[in-house]
Amino acid sequence: EQIRRKTPAGRWGEPTDLIGAAVFLASRASNFVTGAQLAVDGGYLVADRIRES
Secondary structure (H helix, E strand, O other), rough: OOHHHHHHOOOOHHHHHHHHHHHHHHOOHHHOHHHHOHHHHHHOHHHHHHHHH
C-alpha cells in the first residue's frame, strides 16, 4: 500500500500497461533507441525527485 501511494499514477500497474511500450520497442519508431531504459512504472522512479523540487 505504501508503494502504491508513492506512485503518481495512484494505482498498481496492469499487464496491459506494458502494451504501448512493447509495441513501440518492436516498431521501426524505436530503431535509434539504444542503451536506454524505458521505465513503465506509473512515475514511481521520478516521484521522489518531483516531491523534492
